[in-house]
Amino acid sequence: MKTMDEFTEDVGDTSFVSVRGGGTRWGLGGSLTEGTNEVEAPKGVINFKPEEMIVRAGAGTKLSTLQNELNDLKQEVALAGFPDSTVGGSLAVGSSSHRRARIGAASDVLLQADCVGADGEQFVAGGPTVKNVTGYDICRLLVSSLGTLALMGVVTLRTRPKPEMGVWLKGELLLEEILRCCYRPASVLHDGHNTFVLIEGYEKDLQKESASLEKLGMSVMEIDPIIPPLVKGALQENLDDGFLDLQTGAVYSNTPQEKVEISEEVKLLSDRIKNNFDPTGRLNPGRRPY
Ligand SMILES: Cc1cc2nc3c(=O)[nH]c(=O)nc-3n(C[C@H](O)[C@H](O)[C@H](O)COP(=O)(O)OP(=O)(O)OC[C@H]3O[C@@H](n4cnc5c(N)ncnc54)[C@H](O)[C@@H]3O)c2cc1C
Numbered sequence: 053m054k055t056m057d058e059f060t061e062d063v064g065d066t067s068f069v070s071v072r073g074g075g076t077r078w079g080l081g082g083s084l085t086e087g088t089n090e091v092e093a094p095k096g097v098i099n100f101k102p103e104e105m106i107v108r109a110g111a112g113t114k115l116s117t118l119q120n121e122l123n124d125l126k127q128e129v130a131l132a133g134f135p136d137s138t139v140g141g142s143l144a145v146g147s148s149s150h151r152r153a154r155i156g157a158a159s160d161v162l163l164q165a166d167c168v169g170a171d172g173e174q175f176v177a178g179g180p181t182v183k184n185v186t187g188y189d190i191c192r193l194l195v196s197s198l199g200t201l202a203l204m205g206v207v208t209l210r211t212r213p214k215p216e217m218g219v220w221l222k223g224e225l226l227l228e229e230i231l232r233c234c235y236r237p238a239s240v241l242h243d244g245h246n247t248f249v250l251i252e253g254y255e256k257d258l259q260k261e262s263a264s265l266e267k268l269g270m271s272v273m274e275i276d277p278i279i280p281p282l283v284k285g286a287l288q289e290n291l292d293d294g295f296l297d298l299q300t301g302a303v304y305s306n307t308p309q310e311k312v313e314i315s316e317e318v319k320l321l322s323d324r325i326k327n328n329f330d331p332t333g334r335l336n337p338g339r340r341p342y
Contacts, residue, residue: 063171073141111140146196215252218277223270
């Protein structure tokens with residue numbers, strides 16, 4: 053595995069530079085300025101501390117590799133991605149799982165990031181413990197920053213217990229009716245016609261919850277609970293638009309999002325943060341996280 057020092061050397065301290073992960077969201081936030089040097093982050097799982105529920109890995113590790121290894125310990129991290137996505141890319145994009153209502157958001161996953169800053173020097177954001185409250189929470193700033201503030205080399209992530217099983221059900225119930233039948237559904241999606249509910253937990257609990265929902269007209273779907281809703285044939289055969297997550301307000305759609313209006317205040321604040329972290333604009337030039 054590439055060391056932090058080798059990664060730092062690749063990043064250097066002068067040229068325009070970007071980390072390439074799996075490339076599955078490469079254009080997000082704008083195209084890179086021509087001539088930008090693309091580097092790769094270290095790859096590989098470094099260590100697990102299952103009893104402390106943390107894992108340390110190179111940011112270039114495939115998310116699927118990490119999730120598979122955690123699977124053996126009945127744990128997972130609350131990040132989502134396509135098959136080639138990397139841990140660093142998923143954090144830089146800030147992609148939460150469709151199971152976010154139960155397992156939490158991507159912004160809560162990153163405990164420590166060993167980074168290279170715009171000056172080409174290494175720095176460590178956060179700490180390797182879940183309760184770590186000194187100083188500014190730089191880790192939360194790095195999640196969703198699209199690599200414009202610092203480049204992550206090695207990360208320590210919070211893990212969580214993996215549910216024994218999960219079941220999708222389809223019907224026409226309202227959110228209130230669903231919440232009366234089950235404790236913290238992992239996902240409640242609506243496509244304008246039908247409601248899709250993902251319940252997770254121990255088999256015995258799921259049988260009870262599923263029976264209550266079935267009594268109210270929902271039916272069990274024979275699909276893998278981990279498959280993201282936007283994969284054709286996962287929830288719907290003919291998927292045109294997408295789904296609204298009734299619990300979190302997130303929209304999952306295959307159609308690119310219209311430009312989101314950002315207030316002047318938010319733009320000013322973002323520009324000030326960017327200038328402080330990267331005064332010469334060499335990290336992911338051409339990209340803006342909003
Ligand atoms: C259920 C589900 C939910 C999803 N939710 C979202 C979502 O909410 N929003 C969304 O945009 N996508 C979402 N996706 C898509 C998916 O998360 C991304 O495609 C993936 O995480 C990007 O990883 P990547 O390694 O391919 O990154 P790349 O495409 O390689 O890179 C993306 C960006 O991250 C930067 N980057 C990569 N690695 C690092 C690093 N080590 N340090 C600093 N910067 C780095 C790159 O420079 C680039 O700017 C979702 C996917 C699934 C399955």
